[in-house]
Amino acid sequence: MCGINGIFRYGVETPKIDIEQIIATRDSMYNRGPDGAGLWLSDCGSVGFGHRRLAIIELSELGAQPMHTADGHLSITFNGEIYNHNELRRNLESKGFSFRSHSDTEVLLHLYRDIGIEMVNQLRGMFAFALWDNRNRKLIIARDPYGIKPVYYSNINGVFRFASQVKALVAGSGIDCSINPAALISFLLWGSVSEPLTLYENINALPAGHVLEIDYLGRQSIYQYWNINTVINTSYSAASAIPADIAKELAKAAIRDSVKAHMVADVPVGSFLSAGLDSATITGLAQELVPEPVSAITLAFEEFSGRSLDEAPVATEIASILGVKHQVVTSSMSHVETELAMFLDAMDQPTIDGINTWLVSKAAKSNGLKVVLSGLGGDEMLGGYNTFEAIPEIINKLSPYNSNPTINNLFFYIHAFIAKSFKGLNPNNSDCLNMASNITSAYQLQKGLFMPWELPNIIDRDLLKIGLSQLTKINIFESVDDIQSDFGKIVALESKKYMRNQLLRDTDWIGMAHSLEIRVPLVDHILLFNLVGSAATGKLGNKKEILPQSLTAKLDDRIVNRPKTGFTIPIWRWLNQSPAFSSWKRNKYLTNKNIIPNKRWAYCVLEHFPGASNYLK
Template sequence: MCGINGIFLHGGNNHGINANEILLTRDSMYNRGPDGAGLWISDCGNVGFGHRRLAIIELSELGAQPMHTSEGDLSITFNGEIYNHNELRKDLESKGFVFRSHSDTEVLLRLYQHIGVEMVNQLRGMFAFALWDNRNKKLIVARDPYGIKPVYYSNRNGVFRFASQVQALLAGNAIDLSINPAALVSFLLWGSISEPLTFYEDIKVLPAGHVLEIDYLGRQRLHQYWNINNSINSSYAAASAIHPDQAKGLAKSAIIDSVKAHMVADVPVGTFLSAGLDSATITGLAQELASESVSAITLAFEEFNGRSLDEAPVAREIASRLGVNHQVVTSSMSEVEAELAMFLEAMDQPTIDGINTWLVSKAAKANGLKVVLSGLGGDEMLGGYNTFETIPQTLNKLSPYNSSPAINGLFFHIHSFIAKNFKKLNPNNSDYLNMSRNITSAYQIHKGLFMPWEISNIIDRDILKAGLAKLSEASSFESIDDIESDFGKIVALESKKYMRNQLLRDTDWIGMAHSLEIRVPLVDHILLSNLVGFAATGKLGNKKEILPQSLAVKLEDHIVNRPKTGFTIPIWRWLNQSPAFSSWKKNKYLTNENIIPNKRWAYCVLEQFPAVRNHLK
């Protein structure tokens, strides 16, 4: 796991690479790679790569980057892990390729040398890389199917810049700091910014499952090589012909196979362990597959002690049953407040989530871990969220009314007045009928942050209008219209919007802020193709019960059937009691007693970004 960055001059721009800019960008990502640093500038002076290294595979200097082929025709800077690199290496060796190292980076170079850009279809892992093809004078930038690892870029006036974080690009002092209105509106709608937007007009994120090629003349080709919609449909079709008993056996094997793949490392691999089935299963399988005791870290809060929200007692019981080396790290409100300043300073883009991941990542790093497995992804793939039940129920209940344009129009015109003037009404419910026309709009009301009609109470109308007009840029990547099953549509929405734009993005920048690689075995495109069809056809039982069934050790029924609580933090205490987070109180709309804490927290987060403060009401 690493930090990557670089500059490519194209289209006749031959002013020469500014090495200092590359170094400023690279070294702003020191925590992403404290084990080493590299810089390379091409002989022609038009291409430059930077790299910060967190050594996980091939710990010697043979794994240092940027890396080049011995022939000098290819150069790469790579962030991530290729879990099937050993299998790919053996296949390439059988075809005559010779390797100098055991690194997955060198496998990428040789695989591209063998089959070109189609190499991405053979990779299993999380990755973002930039590869310079000197023979064809073009740059290839690629991102993994799910978008676990990000790569951000700016392309202006013949200069293409890229980096692993938005803040890193800004550190080079060459990016315009104008706020993107669409990104600001997206954040208020969802609590995160939708791809390919970023908070800054001049920066985009390469969409998940895409490859961008740009040649010396500046000609670009953006190619999508993996589409979650297609994978869901294919899995659904294949699962329809398989008996439920056989389906469960295949599902268990697929889950074990994914965890095994994610254990590939030259350093110890630990886990995050909560009281949930996802992390318990990942931790248990990791222990079954490991030759030594696995270290598992649980986060607890003093404020939850003795309450149902306290996951520590159940986590201890799970850890004892699984036989892992377990540590519970307990945080208090005062300790968390001391961390919040560092958390907000490191925040790459605005988000309403992540402080829990920050605290448990810090604990994992303090315990000497460089790699941990997380249970993220199980709810999205197996229907663990309540949206898989509430959205279909809502649509069925309101479908007779949604056929009437007159009724919908009436609700549309009165919702803003109701939300603004009736303090006892939850604003999210004020246009319930109009927002329940289809799965996508119903998902907005169940999982959205601010409703569209609320945003004018938070930011200036001019920036709201400009933002709404440009939001369509993200809509094509989030479309679910071609997915056949309703279950599959909700899987895609949860995966594309909540998981990718928030959970995975926060996991990346937060883990890297602590020089910690967080792997997600349940976010794997091969596992999805093998599993989601069975889940959509109801052949895996109730929600996520297939997960603990994959373990050799049986978990007790009260653990398996424990109600889902989520990874909760006492955010309301901080908002109400800490002077540092009371800025929301100046906005009259946010003092509505029915406004949820996350909305107030979102306002406080935006206040940390100077360029947007003048637009806040």
């Protein structure tokens, strides 16, 4: 896991790039790779790569980057891990390719030489890389199917820049940081910025499962090589012919296989452990694969002690059953206050989530870990969230009414009046009629932050009009209309909207802020294909019960059937009681303690991105 960046100047008369900009961008990402720094400039001076290294595979200097083929025709800077690199290496060696290292990066170079960019379809892992093809004089940027690893870019006035973080691109200078109205509105609607947008107009994210190519004349193309909608439909069709008992056995084998793949490393691999089935399963399977005890970290809060939200007692019991080395890290309001400034300074794009991940990541790092496994992804793939039940219920109950435009309009004006005149009320559920017309809008009702009818009261109307118009450009990318099952549609929405734009993105920048690689075995495109169809057809049982069934050690039914509490934090107390937040409450909206905490927190977050809060009323 690393930080990558680079600059490519294209055109007929191309001036040489400013190497200091590459260095400034690279070194702003020091925490992403404290184990080493690399720099490469092409002979022609039109392309240069930077790299910060966190050594996980091939710890020697043979794994240093940027890396090149022996003839110098191919150069790469790579962030992530390729879990099947050993299998790919053996296949390439059978074709006559020779290797100098054990690095997965070198595998990428030879694989590209063998089959070109179609190589992305053979990779299992999390990755973002930039490859310079000198023979064809083109730059290629690629990102893993789910978008676990990010890469951001700008393309202005003949200069193409890329980096692992938005703030790194800004640190390199040369980019206008005007606020993107669509991104700001996206954040208010969802609590995160929807890709491919970023908060800044001139910086974009390469979408998940996409490849970007740009040649020496500046001709740029972006295309999608992996589509979650297609995978869900294919898996759903295949599952129809599989008996339930066989489907369960195949699912358990696939879960074990994914965890095994994610254990590939030349350093110890630890785990985050909550009271949930996801992390318990991942931790238990990891322990089954190694002889020494796995280090498992649990985050607890003083404010939850003795309450149902306290996951530490159950996590401790699970750790004892699994036989792992367990540590409970207890945090408090005062502790979070000391961390808050660092958390916000490191935040790469605005998000209303992540403080919990920050605290547990810091604890893992302080325990000497460089790699940990996370249970992220199980809810999205197996229907663990209440959205899988609530959304169909809303649509079924209200479908007889939502086709009447007169009633719809009446409800819209009623809730708009409520939102404008009674800000102490939470109007999110007052527009069920309008928002229940389809799964996508019902999902927004369930998971959105601010509702669309609230926006005119909190943001400049001219900016709102521009931003909403621009947001329509990403509707096709996020569409789920072509998915066959309602279950599959919600899987895709949870994966595209919530997991990719918030959970995975936060996991990346937060883990990297602590020089910690966080791996997510349940966010794996091969595992998705093997499980989601059977989950959609009900052949894997209730929600996530298939996960602990894949363990050799058996968890007590009381643990398996424990109500979901979520990986949560006592943010309402911090907002209402902590003096650390008092200086941010400049807006009367924030001082109203009846407003739900996440909305107030969104205002606080925007205060720390220059220019963003200027557009709020």
